[in-house]
Amino acid sequence: xxxxxxxxxxxxxxxxxxxxxxxxxxxxxxxxxxxxxxxxxxxxxxxxxxxxxxxxxxxxxxxxxxxxxxxxxxxxxxxxxxxxxxxxxxxxxxxxxxxxxxxxxxxxxxxxxxxxxxxxxxxxxxxxxxxxxxxxxxxxxxxxxxxxxxxxxxxxxxxxxxxxxxxxxxxxxxxxxxxxxxxxxxxxxxxxxxxxxxxxxxxxxxxxxxxxxxxxxxxxxxxxxxxxxxxxxxxxxxxxxxxxxxxxxxxxxxxxxxxxxxxxxxxxxxxxxxxxxxxxxxxxxxxxxxxxxxxxxxxxxxxxxxxxxxxxxxxxxxx
Amino acid sequence: xxxxxxxxxxxxxxxxxxxxxxxxxxxxxxxxxxxxxxxxxxxxxxxxxxxxxxxxxxxxxxxxxxxxxxxxxxxxxxxxxxxxxxxxxxxxxxxxxxxxxxxxxxxxxxxxxxxxxxxxxxxxxxxxxxxxxxxxxxxxxxxxxxxxxxxxxxxxxxxxxxxxxxxxxxxxxxxxxxxxxxxxxxxxxxxxxxxxxxxxxxxxxxxxxxxxxxxxxxxxxxxxxxxxxxxxxxxxxxxxxxxxxxxxxxxxxxxxxxxxxxxxxxxxxxxxxxxxxxxxxxxxxxxxxxxxxxxxxxxxxxxxxxxxxxxxxxxxxxxxxxxxxxxxxxxxxxxxxxxxxxxxxxxxxxxxxxxxxx
Numbered sequence: 001x002x003x004x005x006x007x008x009x010x011x012x013x014x015x016x017x018x019x020x021x022x023x024x025x026x027x028x029x030x031x032x033x034x035x036x037x038x039x040x041x042x043x044x045x046x047x048x049x050x051x052x053x054x055x056x057x058x059x060x061x062x063x064x065x066x067x068x069x070x071x072x073x074x075x076x077x078x079x080x081x082x083x084x085x086x087x088x089x090x091x092x093x094x095x096x097x098x099x100x101x102x103x104x105x106x107x108x109x110x111x112x113x114x115x116x117x118x119x120x121x122x123x124x125x126x127x128x129x130x131x132x133x134x135x136x137x138x139x140x141x142x143x144x145x146x147x148x149x150x151x152x153x154x155x156x157x158x159x160x161x162x163x164x165x166x167x168x169x170x171x172x173x174x175x176x177x178x179x180x181x182x183x184x185x186x187x188x189x190x191x192x193x194x195x196x197x198x199x200x201x202x203x204x205x206x207x208x209x210x211x212x213x214x215x216x217x218x219x220x221x222x223x224x225x226x227x228x229x230x231x232x233x234x235x236x237x238x239x240x241x242x243x244x245x246x247x248x249x250x251x252x253x254x255x256x257x258x259x260x261x262x263x264x265x266x267x268x269x270x271x272x273x274x275x276x277x278x279x280x281x282x283x284x285x286x287x288x289x290x291x292x293x294x295x296x297x298x299x300x301x302x303x304x305x306x307x308x309x310x311x312x313x314x315x316x317x318x319x
Numbered sequence: 320x321x322x323x324x325x326x327x328x329x330x331x332x333x334x335x336x337x338x339x340x341x342x343x344x345x346x347x348x349x350x351x352x353x354x355x356x357x358x359x360x361x362x363x364x365x366x367x368x369x370x371x372x373x374x375x376x377x378x379x380x381x382x383x384x385x386x387x388x389x390x391x392x393x394x395x396x397x398x399x400x401x402x403x404x405x406x407x408x409x410x411x412x413x414x415x416x417x418x419x420x421x422x423x424x425x426x427x428x429x430x431x432x433x434x435x436x437x438x439x440x441x442x443x444x445x446x447x448x449x450x451x452x453x454x455x456x457x458x459x460x461x462x463x464x465x466x467x468x469x470x471x472x473x474x475x476x477x478x479x480x481x482x483x484x485x486x487x488x489x490x491x492x493x494x495x496x497x498x499x500x501x502x503x504x505x506x507x508x509x510x511x512x513x514x515x516x517x518x519x520x521x522x523x524x525x526x527x528x529x530x531x532x533x534x535x536x537x538x539x540x541x542x543x544x545x546x547x548x549x550x551x552x553x554x555x556x557x558x559x560x561x562x563x564x565x566x567x568x569x570x571x572x573x574x575x576x577x578x579x580x581x582x583x584x585x586x587x588x589x590x591x592x593x594x595x596x597x598x599x600x601x602x603x604x605x606x607x608x609x610x611x612x613x614x615x616x617x618x619x620x621x622x623x624x625x626x627x628x629x630x631x632x633x634x635x636x637x638x639x640x641x642x643x644x645x646x647x648x649x650x651x652x653x654x655x656x657x658x659x660x661x662x663x664x665x666x667x668x669x670x671x672x673x674x675x676x677x
Contacts, residue, residue: 053450103653109449110395111656114596117589118648125642129635246461246585249454257450287469296458300443303455307446315448317539 011280019155025279026272031165032247033271034172038227039248040255040263041179042220047257048196049216050101051109055116058245059123060221064089065228065237069139070131078142082225089221092123097213105209124239133239138232140164145233168230175226176264179219183260192216196258250299256312266310270295322670338520341671360505368501370618373574376508377566379610382594383519383603384562389592390600391523392555393535394444398456399591401463402560403567404583405433408473410568411482415475422487422494426511426572430564436463437560444552448538460585467580481579484572495572504573511569515562520603522558531555532601563591597651599658608659616644 015022039057046054067088071081100115140147146163153159183189194202195212203209231241251270255262274294282290308315322343329335339345363372385399409432413425440459444452467473474482486496493499494507522528533541534551542548571578590613598609620640655662 053453100649100653104656107652107656110389110596110600111652113450113453114593115649115652117593118645118652121641121645121648123645125638125640125645128638129642133634133638246457249457253451253454289465289469293458293461293465296454296461300455300458303447303451304443307448307451309451 006285007281010284014280020153020159023159025275027159027161027165029272029275030268031168031271032275033268034169035227035231035244035267036247036251036271037264037267038172038175038223038230039244040251040267041176041260042223042227043248043252044255044258044260044263045192045216045220045223047252049192050195050213051112052101052116053109053113053257054220055113055245056119056123057220057224057248058242059120059127060089060092060224061228061231061244062237062239062241063092063123063127063228064221064225065138065232065241066127066131066136068225068229069136069232069237072139072142078139081139082143085225086222089225090218093214093217093221096217097210101213102210124242128239135236135238135240136232138229138237140233143229145229164233168233171226172230175223179223180260182219188212188215247295250295253296253299253309254302256309258313259309259311262309262311266299270298273298322667322673324671338524355509360502360509363501363505365501368505369574371614372505373501373508374614375607375610376505376512377570377574378591378594378614379607380512380515380569381563381566381591382598382606382610383516384559384564384566385591386595386598386600386602386606387519387523387531387562388555388559389595390602390605391528391535392531392552392559393538394441394552394555395449395453396456396559397453397585397588397592398440398459398463399563400583400585400587401460402433402437402563403570403587403591404463404467404578404580405436405560406430406564406567407571407578407583408467408482409433409564410572411484412473414485414487414572418485422489422507422572423511426565426568429568430561433564433567434557434561437556437563438553441553441556441560444556445549457585460588464580464584467583479579481577482571483577484575487572495576497576499573508569508573511565515565516603519562523603527554535601593648597648597658599660602658602660604663605658605660608663612659616647620644 039061042057042060043054046052046057064085068081068085071084072078076084096119100119101112104112104115145167148163150161150163150166151158152161181189183193191202191207191212192215194205194207195209199209227244228237228241231244235241247270248267251263251266253266254270255264255266274291277294278288278291282288282294302310306312322341324341324343327342329340334340339348359372360368381399381403384402385396388394388396406429410425410429413420413428414422417425436459440456443455447455468480471480474480477483484495486493486498488494488499489507492503494503523531530541530546530551531554533544533546534548534555538548538552541551567583571582575582594609594613595606596609597605597612598607599605617640620643621636624636651659
C-alpha cells in the first residue's frame with residue numbers, strides 16, 4: 001500500500017504542492033528536449049533521403065563544436081570561425097558521400113549503418129588527434145549569446161530561466177522553421193522530399209542522388225553545429241557530448257524515423273517526461289540517474305502499440 | 320592444385336550434404352584445430368595469451384551468439400554488451416553463493432540467465448522490426464547497465480561497485496582469479512568455445528537453422544509457409560543471449576578478472592557487432608576471422624610506430640588507432656560488404672577451379 005502511494009499518489013501531490021518547481025522541471029526538460037529534437041532532425045533528414053540510419057550524427061555535433069572552439073583558439077574571430085566550421089562540415093559531407101556512400105549504394109541497411117559507425121570512429125579519432133580529448137569551454141560570449149537569467153514568479157513561487165536556454169529555444173525554433181520552408185518551398189527541398197518518397201521515380205525525373213546526399217549531409221552538419229553550440233554552452237565541449245546522440249534515438253522511435261513533426265514532438269515529449277520521471281519517481285524510488293534508460297523504455301512502450309512510431313509512415317508489408 | 324577435388328566421388332545424397340563435401344576443408348580444419356589445441360598454447364607467451372589468444376576466443380564466441388540473432392534470424396541487436404554483463408553477473412552471484420560449484424557448470428548455467436533476459440527483451444521483436452528493433456534493444460543495453468550499477472545485491476554490496484573474481488579451481492587446477500595461469504584459462508575457454516561452436520554449427524545446419532533463415536529472409540513469407548514466428552524469433556533471442564551470456568561470464572572470469580558496469584557499455588556491443596559484420600553475417604567462420612582482425616588490429620597498430628622508429632605519445636597512438644580502425648571498417652565494408660567469410664569463400668572457389676577462371 002505504502003509503495004503504491006509512493007508511486008501513484010505522492011509524486012502528483014508534490015507536483016500540485018509546488019507548481020513553480022514543476023514548471024522549472026518542465027522548462028529544463030523542454031530545453032533538453034529541443035536539443036534532442038534537433039539531433040533527431042538531422043537523423044530524419046538523412047534517413048528520409050537515403051534510408052541510411054546515420055549513427056554519426058552525434059559525433060558530428062561534437063566535431064562541429066570542437067572545430068569551432070579549436071578554430072577560435074587559433075585566434076580567428078568568432079563569427080569567422082563559425083563560417084569556417086561550416087566549410088569544414090561541407091567538406092565532411094562531400095567526403096562522406098564520395099568515399100563512403102557512393103561505393104555502398106544499394107547495400108543492405110545494416111551495412112550502411114555499420115559504415116556510419118565507422119565514420120563515427122574515424123571522426124572521434126581525428127577529433128581527438130587534432131583537438132585533444134580534454135574538455136573545452138564553448139565560446140558563448142564571443143558569439144554574442146546572452147548569459148544571465150530571468151526570474152519569474154508564477155503562483156507566488158520562483159522560476160528561473162537562463163537567457164542561454166531561452167536563446168537556444170528561440171534559435172532552434174527559427175532553425176526548424178527555416179528548414180520547413182527550405183523543404184517545402186525551394187526546389188532543392190522538394191527534390192529531397194521526392195527522393196524520400198521514391199528513389200527510382202526521383203532519379204527518373206532527373207534529380208541527382210549525389211548532389212542531394214551531399215546537401216542533406218551538409219544540412220545535417222549545420223544542424224549539428226547549432227546543436228553543438230547550444231549543448232556545448234550548457235555542458236562544455238567534449239566527447240561526452242556524443243552521449244546525446246543516444247538520446248536522439250528513442251526520439252526517433254517515438255516520433256517515427258521519417259517524420260520531421262515526429263522528431264520535434266518526440267524530442268520535446270521525451271525531454272519533459274524523462275526529467276519529470278527522474279525528479280518525481282527516479283530519484284526518490286529508484287536511486288536516480290534513470291534518464292539514461294527512461295526514454296528508451298517509454299519509446300518501447302509506445303512502439304508496442306504503434307510499430308512505426310507516432311508519426312512514422314505506415315509499414316506495409318507484402319510477400 | 321591444393322584444392323583439387325578430382326577423384327572425390329559422392330555416391331549418396333547424404334555424402335553430398337556432409338559438413339565437408341571437399342576433403343581438403345576437413346584437413347584445413349584439422350590443422351587449425353591442431354594449432355589451437357597444441358601448437359599455439361605450448362608456444363605462446365603470457366602477452367600473446369592475454370592480448371591475442373584469449374580475447375579472440377571470447378570475442379569469437381560472443382560474435383557467434385550475435386550472429387545467430389542478426390545473421391541467421393535477421394534481428395538486429397545492439398544490446399550484446401549488456402547481455403554479456405548479465406552472464407558475468409549471474410556467474411559471479413552463483414560462484415559466491417555456491418563456492419563449491421564447478422566453474423564449468425557455473426559458466427554454462429550463467430548463460431541461461433542471460434537467455435531469459437534476452438527473451439524478455441526479444442518479445443517486442445514480434446511487433447517491431449528493423450531499425451526500430453535495433454533501437455529497442457538499446458533499451459536493454461542502457462537499462463541493464465543502470466541496473467548493474469544500482470542493484471547492490473548483484474555485486475554483493477561491496478564498496479567499489481565492481482565485481483572481483485575469486486580464486487577458483489576446476490579439478491585441482493586454478494582457472495580463475497589471480498592464481499590462475501594463462502594456459503589453464505586458455506584451455507578452459509577453448510573447451511567451452513569448441514563445444515558451443517560445434518553445437519551451433521549443427522543447429523544452424525539443421526531444421527532450426529532453416530527456420531531462422533526463412534524468418535530472416537522475409538518473416539511474413541515464413542509465417543505463410545507455416546513457421547511459428549513467435550517461436551522462431553524468441554528461440555533466436557534465447558540461443559543468442561545464452562551464448563553471449565556464456566561469453567560474458569568467461570570475459571570477466573577468465574580474462575579480465577574484475578568488472579565494473581561500464582565494461583559492458585555500448586562500445587562492447589559495437590565491438591561484437593563489428594566482428595560479426597566484418598566477419599560476415601550468417602557465417603560461423605566469419606566470427607573467427609572478424610575476431611582475429613578486431614583483436615589483432617590494435618596490437619599491430621600499437622607496435623608499428625615502435626618498429627618503424629617513430630616516437631609518438633601513447634595517447635596520440637590511441638587516438639590514431641581509433642581513426643584507423645574507423646577507416647578500416649569502412650574500407651572492409653566497401654571492399655566486401657558480405658564480410659571476410661565471403662572473401663574466403665571466393666578464394667576457395669577460385670582454388671577449386673584453378674587453373675580455369677570459370
